Amino acid sequence: MAYTKRSNPLLIVAGLGLLAGLYGVFEALVYRTEPTGLGSYVPWGLGVALYLLFLGLSAGGLLVNCLVYILGKKELDRIAGVVTYATLLTEVCAGIAIALDLGHWERMYRFIVSPSLTSPMFWMLIFFNAVLLVYAIKALAIVTNNQPLARLCSLVSIPVSLCFYATNGYFFSIITSHPAWSGAFTTIWFVLAALLSGGGLVTALAWFSQDESEVTLRLGRTLAVLLACFLIFEWLYFSAGYRGGRPDIAAALTAMLTGQAAWSFWLLHIGLGLFLPLALLLVGRNSPAAVAWAGLCIVAGFLAYRYAFVVAPQSVPMLPGLDKAWQDPRLTLTYTPTLGEWLLTLWVFSLGLAGFVVGPRLFPRLFSRPAWLQPLAR
Amino acid sequence: MSPSLPLEDPLVRMHRELARALNKDPDKAKWVMVIDLARCIGCHACAVACVSENKLPPGVVYRPVMEEEIGAYPNVRRRFLPRPCMQCENPPCVAVCPVTATWKNKQGVTVIDYDRCIGCRYCLTACPYGARCSDFAGFYTNATAEADGLILGRKAAAKGYEDAAAPEYGKAWPPRGHGSPIGNARKCHFCQHRLAVGQLPSCVTSCIGRATVFGDANDPASYVRECMGSPRVFRLKEEQGTQPNVYYLA
Ligand code: SF4
Ligand code: SF4
Numbered sequence: 001m002a003y004t005k006r007s008n009p010l011l012i013v014a015g016l017g018l019l020a021g022l023y024g025v026f027e028a029l030v031y032r033t034e035p036t037g038l039g040s041y042v043p044w045g046l047g048v049a050l051y052l053l054f055l056g057l058s059a060g061g062l063l064v065n066c067l068v069y070i071l072g073k074k075e076l077d078r079i080a081g082v083v084t085y086a087t088l089l090t091e092v093c094a095g096i097a098i099a100l101d102l103g104h105w106e107r108m109y110r111f112i113v114s115p116s117l118t119s120p121m122f123w124m125l126i127f128f129n130a131v132l133l134v135y136a137i138k139a140l141a142i143v144t145n146n147q148p149l150a151r152l153c154s155l156v157s158i159p160v161s162l163c164f165y166a167t168n169g170y171f172f173s174i175i176t177s178h179p180a181w182s183g184a185f186t187t188i189w190f191v192l193a194a195l196l197s198g199g200g201l202v203t204a205l206a207w208f209s210q211d212e213s214e215v216t217l218r219l220g221r222t223l224a225v226l227l228a229c230f231l232i233f234e235w236l237y238f239s240a241g242y243r244g245g246r247p248d249i250a251a252a253l254t255a256m257l258t259g260q261a262a263w264s265f266w267l268l269h270i271g272l273g274l275f276l277p278l279a280l281l282l283v284g285r286n287s288p289a290a291v292a293w294a295g296l297c298i299v300a301g302f303l304a305y306r307y308a309f310v311v312a313p314q315s316v317p318m319l320p321g322l323d324k325a326w327q328d329p330r331l332t333l334t335y336t337p338t339l340g341e342w343l344l345t346l347w348v349f350s351l352g353l354a355g356f357v358v359g360p361r362l363f364p365r366l367f368s369r370p371a372w373l374q375p376l377a378r
Numbered sequence: 379m380s381p382s383l384p385l386e387d388p389l390v391r392m393h394r395e396l397a398r399a400l401n402k403d404p405d406k407a408k409w410v411m412v413i414d415l416a417r418c419i420g421c422h423a424c425a426v427a428c429v430s431e432n433k434l435p436p437g438v439v440y441r442p443v444m445e446e447e448i449g450a451y452p453n454v455r456r457r458f459l460p461r462p463c464m465q466c467e468n469p470p471c472v473a474v475c476p477v478t479a480t481w482k483n484k485q486g487v488t489v490i491d492y493d494r495c496i497g498c499r500y501c502l503t504a505c506p507y508g509a510r511c512s513d514f515a516g517f518y519t520n521a522t523a524e525a526d527g528l529i530l531g532r533k534a535a536a537k538g539y540e541d542a543a544a545p546e547y548g549k550a551w552p553p554r555g556h557g558s559p560i561g562n563a564r565k566c567h568f569c570q571h572r573l574a575v576g577q578l579p580s581c582v583t584s585c586i587g588r589a590t591v592f593g594d595a596n597d598p599a600s601y602v603r604e605c606m607g608s609p610r611v612f613r614l615k616e617e618q619g620t621q622p623n624v625y626y627l628a
Binding site for chain 1: 425436437438439442443444445446459461470473474475476477478479494495496497498499500502503504505506507508510511512513514515516556558560561562614615618
């Protein structure tokens with residue numbers, strides 16, 4: 001899809017979002033965590049959920065490369081350019097979201113001068129940059145019509161990306177103090193969640209941006225499988241959690257299902273993000289538009305899933321009665337994002353939207369089929 | 379005099395033993411705390427003394443005292459449990475820090491380099507005791523009205539507290555602006571700055587029931603070692619494998 005007139009309204013929406021969201025960026029840059037609704041017992045909130053959402057969306061590259069280079073679905077290589085662009089853009093959004101969530105973002109150089117090899121966060125950063133680098137080189141290869149280099153990058157990106165998404169799960173899985181996060185299951189679930197949400201994004205892009213019906217339908221079938229797997233994993237997570245006999249895990253799960261943000265869990269995650277796309281994929285499996293909308297629904301519902309996963313387990317006190325021992329709004333088990341946090345979220349979303357709308361103008365070669373596939377064009 | 383009454387105040391003994399530990403090689407000392415729950419009356423003096431000593435802002439507390447009601451009416455009791463940092467032997471908070479801003483010092487105390495901490499709050503989620511706080515830049519005197527004079531109004535109140543330098547880790551941290559320790563993880567450090575000059579931690583000296591015992595676990599004759607050998611001794615969340623250096627007497 002070239003940049004068309006139908007892109008204009010989206011660009012205006014993105015522009016307005018960027019403008020309104022500036023206040024959130026200003027607050028985060030200048031006052032850091034001070035204006036947030038976070039506290040010491042719920043130290044991670046919307047910022048971390050936003051980061052997890054965007055890092056998951058960047059997994060579309062991994063999904064497509066696996067399908068092309070491991071399962072031999074060569075036709076998917078037609079969207080290699082846009083998938084590469086999507087991976088880069090969403091990674092940048094994820095990076096901004098998490099950097100602005102730090103109490104001292106200006107000290108990020110510390111990751112280089114005093115790294116800790118025992119910290120999953122350090123490895124997360126390493127793999128984050130590795131993915132960024134591999135995909136940046138791949139983008140260059142596509143633009144310069146260097147097929148061997150693009151192929152090499154795609155192959156290298158598979159293990160590197162797998163390490164990245166697994167490390168993000170591992171990041172949570174070692175936190176035994178919050179048992180609803182911990183355990184090897186989380187690592188695998190994170191990879192699956194990333195593939196599903198990233199797959200949703202590239203499926204939508206394949207249709208709305210590339211008009212690739214065959215590719216969209218192929219991705220739709222993959223999405224259906226991933227969605228089914230995700231549902232099984234989610235059922236296992238809740239079922240094992242409730243039946244395992246650990247009251248702290250059960251309390252965290254109950255907080256997800258019935259807590260403050262339960263409406264978003266049920267409506268956005270379960271309804272919009274899982275069941276609606278499943279229905280669209282089943283009923284409209286031969287319609288690229290329906291499949292693309294299913295992909296968009298998955299993307300839209302995923303923030304609620306990430307939010308529930310991050311916030312709900314923190315509502316369980318580390319020690320019974322700790323939250324009552326010293327009264328202060330920063331020492332409670334509840335968390336409500338502030339206007340500044342929502343505006344920052346809006347800004348990051350708008351940046352992503354603007355990136356996708358102006359992408360075809362800025363990088364037309366990435367938004368068309370790779371040059372080496374041109375003869376195959378219909 | 380009843381032989382069950384101590385001949386000297388336990389504080390005097392702990393002070394003497396602290397001097398002994400510091401006069402040897404201080405690096406060979408292993409600081410340990412024992413809290414006798416039977417003696418804790420839930421007055422929260424230790425929590426307040428700690429806040430005052432370390433100039434802690436609103437929302438940051440190193441040693442809250444948890445309360446629990448046990449039994450059924452009419453046989454109801456309240457139980458109090460002060461919760462400092464456990465200075466774990468195997469601290470999950472240290473391993474997760476991505477920039478080595480927190481570590482165990484030679485005397486077994488988990489410390490933080492405020493100038494290195496990036497404020498990611500990973501250690502807060504990793505600590506099984508909720509012993510770390512993030513400094514969200516709160517001010518007690520924000521809503522205090524201005525007034526002229528030396529003893530009334532916001533300026534005077536701030537001068538006595540928030541504009542005074544926090545003494546942690548032997549450094550005079552500047553009045554609260556936007557720099558560290560704002561934005562950092564903060565936690566109990568057994569009053570490192572007081573130990574360095576031969577003083578017991580503030581929570582120990584302020585405990586009116588003498589429920590908090592502090593000393594060198596490597597000194598076989600110390601009061602703290604005596605308490606660690608009590609049959610009433612237990613540690614919190616032993617199953618986490620953190621091996622706390624704070625013990626409780628049930
Ligand atoms: S109690 Fe928490 S903060 Fe203190 S050493 Fe243990 S894990 Fe670290
Ligand atoms: S908040 Fe500071 S001390 Fe804690 S893990 Fe992050 S950088 Fe390390």
